[in-house]
Amino acid sequence: MKKYDNQIPTHNEMGFKPLVTMLKDSIKGVANQRPASTINGVFFRQSDTISPSDDPRVTWFGHSSFYLEFEGKRLLFDPMLGSRPSPVSWAGSKRYQRTVPAGPESFTEVDAIVISHDHYDHLDYDSIRKLKDKTPRFIVPMGVRKQLVKWGVPEEKITEHAWWEEVEFDGLTLACTPARHFSGRGLFNRNVTLWCSWVIKGNETKVFYSGDSGYGPHFKEIGKKYGPFDLTLIECGQYDKRWAGVHMFPEQSVQAHLDVGGRLMIPVHWGAFTLAFHSWTDPVERATKAAIKQGVSISTPKMGETVLIHSDHYPDRAWWR
Template identity: 55%
Template sequence: MKKTMIYTLLTIITLLAAAALYMTLHPVFGGNVSPEQKEQFAKLSNYADGKFVNQVPTQMDMNASNVWSMLKDSMSGAKDRNPAGQLPVVPIDWSKINSTEDSLTWFGHSAFLLSIDNKKLLVDPMLGPVASPVTFAGSKRYSENMLAVIDKLPPIDAVFITHDHYDHLDYPSIRKLKDKVQHFFVPLGVGVHLTRWGVAEERITELNWWDEMEYEGLTIALTPAKHFSGRGLFNKDTTLWGGWVILGKETRFYTSGDGGYDAHFKEIGQRYGPFDIALIEGGQYDRRWSWVHMTPEEAVQAHNDVNGRNMMLIHWGAFTLAYHGWTEPIERAVAAADQAKVKLIAPPIGETIQLVGELAPSHSSWWKSALER
């Protein structure tokens, strides 16, 4: 009996050591913030005890009851958590993308190609097949592999990353993109992942909340969000998270990044609103992590708080990360937007929207017929 217990313990220790070694050596997990960086971060008001913190103290309530209920949900799950088949992607109109007109193209989840003042910008370009550090586990993309899109993209003036989670910062996408991107803008600390993946330090700019700068005629700023970060077991909250404001001559753009609802949205609206279009997350919600992701109804309220003129719901349409049906977020958002008289734009994946003139609300419900084609 003792020998069996010893062998079992040794096996567990070996597996844990192998996993730790794998996480240390494999680049998909990114880099680690240096001691020198930590010393600089320690001077900031949103950093305490070696970690970044939210403006409002938050703590995920993962008690035994919640953990057990999540295990049950993962086995039974809600109805229609995934599409019945591969989700089609609208043929991309490259003439619109390459034009000088301000435009927006959605690639699913929180990945967008934005054209403002003829500057081509990518936001959270997660185009890989799985939101996970390994291909054999994690949520698979609903549609075809989007990595091939990168080969057809025009030269990219800048990439904007909201935080370092796998469904926003994707190793295969960055590796494939890096040589056609002029510059990367990231929250504090996130640059360590990019440098490990071969991006030169001089092509990376890190910002703290409310930091503002000019780039190629655009005004850009990192704004607060109520979320968290981390790509491994031991680096939770060692890098910052946030949303992005990008202001051009004709288009004022905002994306929330991931995060729960709170007072920071009104402050963003007061400082930078109104926005011609606001991309608000509201697609991976759950009562057990209500502080970290908004419901669709909260997303509509956040849109009003930031003083947006047109809204797009993001963080849905590509991966299953929560326990609700895959179309529930957009259906609830449409209902909430109608009630609040918010102009909600809901284009199919791959479609380019011209950001000129008055945008009409789009409730085509393409998600209902997408799998019937």
């Protein structure tokens, strides 16, 4: 069975000692690990049409799910729109919000669904099942097709891609680019599918999405080949020194944005679930602080709030406080 690997050595083994320390952390608990009160997002409803002349825009729904509209195309990334990123509905971290800013029913049609890797918090069965008939195209990294076909997605709708492979899509170019992570949805399928970041390039707009990734030299490689970018969506949450090779600390997230040559940064992979031993606001607080220190423009929209990519004005309120 073919297995994939990272560009550089990456340690993410959960041996006996790390598991013991994690158990202790679980018992001890973390202050402010979940919101103390209801989070007020923005209810999203997809517009019926989008024109190539419309301003490019992005809407983040919490964690790493977002909706990208530009040059007449509508792309939905990692649509985890359910209540738990878990193989079962009754266990695992529960979403902070009772009502998701956008559910599958919020969309009438999207031009493509794009997946970064097969983990439960990025590839969600219920979301895909309810969205699969609303799109003609799934764009995924190598190996993920098999999972989608198992869920009822017609094989002809799906294209799989390796790192540095480009796909032309209705006037846009999408490039499957490296990430430093891993894959697997069970005990016996570790790294049998690929994980990736994505470059989305139009005639006038370029966007970079990091997927899940530890910090590494691939960011500078991507910036050199495809940058600069008008917008980056960079993971900045669910980190821990025990798995620092596969998830960045927020300060590294800001550096990754600089490495790829980003103009505006939106921090993602936070705000919806507790998957690590830090407070739920720590990712965005640290990313914002690091961005200010580095002179980086950072947008912190509410979940469901739309950001105009080329605007000089963007949401930057500390709504989580």
